[in-house]
Amino acid sequence: MSNVSKKQHWWNNAQHRSLFFQLILVGLVVGFFWFIGSNTMANLEKRGISTGFGFLSMKSGFGILQSLIPYSESSTFGRTFVVGLLNTLLISVLGIFFATIIGFTMGVARLSSNWLVSRLAAVYIETFRNIPLLLQMFFWYFAVLRALPGPRQSWSAGDVAFLNIRGLYLPRPIFGDGFLMVVIAFLAGVLLTELLRRWAKRRQDQTGQQFTLLPVASGLLVGLPLLVFFLLGSPLTWDIPALKGFNFRGGMTIIPELTALLTAISIYTGTFIAEAVRSGILAVNPGQTEAASALGLHRSKVLKLVVIPQALRVIIPQLTSQYLNLVKNSSLATAIGYPDLVAVFAGTTLNQTGQAIEIIAMTMGVYLFISLTISGFMNWYNKKMMMVER
Amino acid sequence: MKKLTLPIVATAAALVFAAAFTQASTKEEVTKRGVFNCGVSTGLPGFSIADEKGVWAGIDVDVCKAIAAATLGDASKIKYIPLNAKERFTALQSGEIDALVRGTTWTLTRDTSLGLNFTGVNYYDGQGFLVSKKLGVKSALELDGAAVCIQSGTTTELNLADYFKENNMSYKAVVFDTHDATAKAFDNGRCDVLTSDQSQLYGLRTHLSKPEDAVVLPEVISKEPLGPVVRQGDDAWFNIVKWSLNAMIQAEELGITQANVDEMKASSKSPAVRRLLGLEGIAGKGLGLNDDWAYQIIKQVGNYGEVFERNVGTGSPLKIERGLNALWNKGGIMYTPPLR
Numbered sequence: 001m002s003n004v005s006k007k008q009h010w011w012n013n014a015q016h017r018s019l020f021f022q023l024i025l026v027g028l029v030v031g032f033f034w035f036i037g038s039n040t041m042a043n044l045e046k047r048g049i050s051t052g053f054g055f056l057s058m059k060s061g062f063g064i065l066q067s068l069i070p071y072s073e074s075s076t077f078g079r080t081f082v083v084g085l086l087n088t089l090l091i092s093v094l095g096i097f098f099a100t101i102i103g104f105t106m107g108v109a110r111l112s113s114n115w116l117v118s119r120l121a122a123v124y125i126e127t128f129r130n131i132p133l134l135l136q137m138f139f140w141y142f143a144v145l146r147a148l149p150g151p152r153q154s155w156s157a158g159d160v161a162f163l164n165i166r167g168l169y170l171p172r173p174i175f176g177d178g179f180l181m182v183v184i185a186f187l188a189g190v191l192l193t194e195l196l197r198r199w200a201k202r203r204q205d206q207t208g209q210q211f212t213l214l215p216v217a218s219g220l221l222v223g224l225p226l227l228v229f230f231l232l233g234s235p236l237t238w239d240i241p242a243l244k245g246f247n248f249r250g251g252m253t254i255i256p257e258l259t260a261l262l263t264a265i266s267i268y269t270g271t272f273i274a275e276a277v278r279s280g281i282l283a284v285n286p287g288q289t290e291a292a293s294a295l296g297l298h299r300s301k302v303l304k305l306v307v308i309p310q311a312l313r314v315i316i317p318q319l320t321s322q323y324l325n326l327v328k329n330s331s332l333a334t335a336i337g338y339p340d341l342v343a344v345f346a347g348t349t350l351n352q353t354g355q356a357i358e359i360i361a362m363t364m365g366v367y368l369f370i371s372l373t374i375s376g377f378m379n380w381y382n383k384k385m386m387m388v389e390r
Numbered sequence: 391m392k393k394l395t396l397p398i399v400a401t402a403a404a405l406v407f408a409a410a411f412t413q414a415s416t417k418e419e420v421t422k423r424g425v426f427n428c429g430v431s432t433g434l435p436g437f438s439i440a441d442e443k444g445v446w447a448g449i450d451v452d453v454c455k456a457i458a459a460a461t462l463g464d465a466s467k468i469k470y471i472p473l474n475a476k477e478r479f480t481a482l483q484s485g486e487i488d489a490l491v492r493g494t495t496w497t498l499t500r501d502t503s504l505g506l507n508f509t510g511v512n513y514y515d516g517q518g519f520l521v522s523k524k525l526g527v528k529s530a531l532e533l534d535g536a537a538v539c540i541q542s543g544t545t546t547e548l549n550l551a552d553y554f555k556e557n558n559m560s561y562k563a564v565v566f567d568t569h570d571a572t573a574k575a576f577d578n579g580r581c582d583v584l585t586s587d588q589s590q591l592y593g594l595r596t597h598l599s600k601p602e603d604a605v606v607l608p609e610v611i612s613k614e615p616l617g618p619v620v621r622q623g624d625d626a627w628f629n630i631v632k633w634s635l636n637a638m639i640q641a642e643e644l645g646i647t648q649a650n651v652d653e654m655k656a657s658s659k660s661p662a663v664r665r666l667l668g669l670e671g672i673a674g675k676g677l678g679l680n681d682d683w684a685y686q687i688i689k690q691v692g693n694y695g696e697v698f699e700r701n702v703g704t705g706s707p708l709k710i711e712r713g714l715n716a717l718w719n720k721g722g723i724m725y726t727p728p729l730r
Contacts, residue, residue: 046623047621063563136570141573144576145578246535246536247536351542352547
C-alpha cells in the first residue's frame with residue numbers, strides 16, 4: 001500500500017488541493033469586487049453623475065457652527081471632512097470619558113448596601129436604558145435647554161462667564177511668552193512623581209515600609225508649575241466674552257448642541273456601563289472578598305487589590321461594545337444640529353456635491369477605522385488585565 | 391440618518407448591480423405600474439403638506455397631479471414620497487421616485503453633475519430672513535453676528551455665506567435636517583434669524599408658537615427658481631413633465647379654468663384653445679400621450695393661476711402676492727413656449 005501513496009499524483013495531494021481551492025476562492029472574491037467596482041463606475045458615467053475625489057479640493061462655501069481647526073466659507077470640501085471628523089472625535093472622547101465615570105459610579109452604587117443609594121441607581125439605570133436615545137436628545141435639547149434665558153438676560157458668573165440659550169461663554173486663555181516654561185515645569189513634576197512612586201514601591205517591597213505619596217506628589221504637580229508661573233510674572237491673560245450686538249463675542253463658546261448631545265449620550269451609555277460593572281463585580285466570588293478581609297485588609301484595599309482586578313476581566317469586553325456603540329450613536333447628532341461628520345460631510349457636503357458614493361464610503365471608512373482602533377486598544381488592555389495562570 | 395440610508399443603499403445597489411442593461415423608459419414603467427411616484431417635501435405649507443387625513447395638497451403636489459393626469463388620465467393615481475433636502479436627489483437617482491417636485495432650486499451644478507435634469511420652473515422664489523420683532527431689526531444688513539437657523543442640504547446655506555461675506559458680516563449657522571426642527575430651534579430662541587426661501591418663511595411662520603411676533607425682512611438675497619426634476623437620459627419622460635407644467639401656464643394665459651374647460655372644449659373657436667385641448671394640431675402625438683392630456687390636467691387640477699391662488703395665494707393662509715409668478719403679460723415672468 002505504501003507504494004500507492006508514493007505514486008500519488010500531485011493533484012491528489014491534500015495540501016495542493018486545499019491551496020488550489022483557496023486560490024479559486026480568492027480569485028472569485030477579487031473578481032466579484034472588480035466587477036462591482038467597474039460596473040458602478042460605468043453606470044455612474046452613463047447616468048452623467050460626477051465621480052472621483054476631485055471635489056475635495058473645491059471651495060465649500062458654507063459655514064460650520066463649531067470647528068476645532070481654523071475654518072471659513074472659503075475652505076475646501078476636504079477641510080469640511082476634517083472639521084466634521086474632529087467634531088465626531090470630540091464628542092466620542094468626551095462621551096466615553098463621562099459615560100465611564102457615570103457608569104462605574106452607578107454600577108457600584110446599585111450594589112451599595114445603602115437602600116436609598118441602590119434604589120436611586122436602579123431607577124436611573126432602568127429609566128434611561130429604556131428610552132430611545134433620539135428622544136432623550138430631543139428632551140435635553142428642545143425641552144431642558146429651552147429654559148435658559150436669551151443672550152441679553154444671560155446668567156453671568158462674575159461678569160467673565162455667561163450662560164444663555166446660545167451656549168456657555170467662557171474666557172479664553174491667551175498664553176504669553178514664557179508660558180512654555182510652566183508646561184515644562186508641569187511635565188518635570190509628572191516625571192518626578194513617577195520616579196518617586198517607583199522608589200516608594202521598591203522600598204515597600206524590600207522593607208515593608210509605606211510611603212504616603214499624596215502630599216509630595218501634589219506639591220510637585222501643582223506647586224512647582226505655580227511657582228514657575230509666578231516667578232515669570234504670570235504670562236497668561238484672558239480674552240473675556242462681551243455682549244456685542246445680538247451675541248457674545250470673544251472668549252470661547254460651548255455650544256448647546258454639544259451640551260445636549262453629550263448629556264444624552266453619556267447618560268444613556270452610562271446605564272449600560274453601570275450594568276456591565278455590576279455584572280463584573282457580582283462575578284467575583286464572595287469568598288475572595290471574605291478571604292481578603294480575613295487577611296486583615298482594609299475595605300478599600302479589598303476592592304482595589306482583589307475585587308476590581310478580577311471584575312475588570314468581565315467588564316472590559318462589554319465596555320468595548322459600549323464604547324463602540326457610543327461612537328456610532330454620536331451620528332444622531334445631526335437631528336439636533338451638532339456639526340459632526342454625518343451632519344457636515346455626509347449631510348451638507350454630500351448635498352452640495354451630490355457625490356453620494358464617495359462621501360458615504362469615506363464616512364463609513366472613518367467609523368470603521370475609529371471602531372477598529374477602539375476595539376484594538378481595548379483588546380490590548382483586556383489581554384493585559386487577563387488572569388496570569390500559574 | 392435612518393431615512394437617508396434607504397435611498398442611498400438603493401442607489402448604491404442599483405449602480406453596483408444594474409449591469410449595462412438599457413433602462414426601461416419611465417413613462418412605460420409608470421403606465422405599467424398604474425401609479426406615479428412623486429417625491430415631495432416632508433411638510434411645507436402651501437407647497438406640499440399632508441393634512442390630518444393624509445391628503446396631500448400644495449402647489450408642488452398639484453404639479454405631481456398634473457403629470458399623473460397627463461400620463462395616466464387620473465390625477466389621483468399618485469404615491470407621494472416625502473423626502474428631506476438631503477435625501478431628494480438620491481431618491482430620484484435610484485429610481486425610488488419618477489419625478490421630484492419639492493421646491494428644488496435649479497442650479498448649474500445640480501443640472502450638470504447629478505445625472506438629473508430640471509424641466510422648468512413652477513415657482514420663482516428668493517431667499518429671505520425671518521426675525522423676531524423683539525430684535526428691532528429693519529434690514530438684513532443689521533444682522534452682523536447673528537445666529538442663523540437653516541435647513542441642511544439646501545442652496546440656502548451657500549447664499550447665506552455669500553451674503554454675509556459680501557457685506558463683511560459674521561454669523562453662526564445652526565443647521566438642522568428638517569423644516570420642523572429648524573422652526574422649533576428658532577422658536578426656542580436658539581437663533582436670531584431663520585433663513586430660507588421667502589415662500590417657505592411665510593409657511594414656517596404659521597407654525598411658530600406666536601406667529602405675530604416674527605417678521606419677514608424685505609431683502610431677497612438670491613434667485614431661487616424652483617421646479618420639477620427628472621433623471622437625465624430619458625427624454626420622452628423629460629418632455630412629458632416639462633409640458634405638463636407648460637400646459638397649466640398656457641391654460642391660464644388662454645383663460646381656460648377648471649370650471650369652464652368643458653364649455654371651451656365644446657364651443658371655443660379659438661385655434662390656440664382648440665390646440666391646447668387636443669382638438670387640432672399635434673395634440674398628444676409628440677409626447678406619446680392621449681390627445682386630451684392637457685384637457686385632463688385642466689379638468690382635474692386647474693390652470694396655473696388657480697393652483698397658485700388655491701395653495702399659496704389669496705385663497706390660502708399664506709396670502710403670497712403673485713409678484714414674479716404672475717404671467718409674463720401681467721407683470722411677472724411666468725412664460726411658456728407656444729403649444730403648437
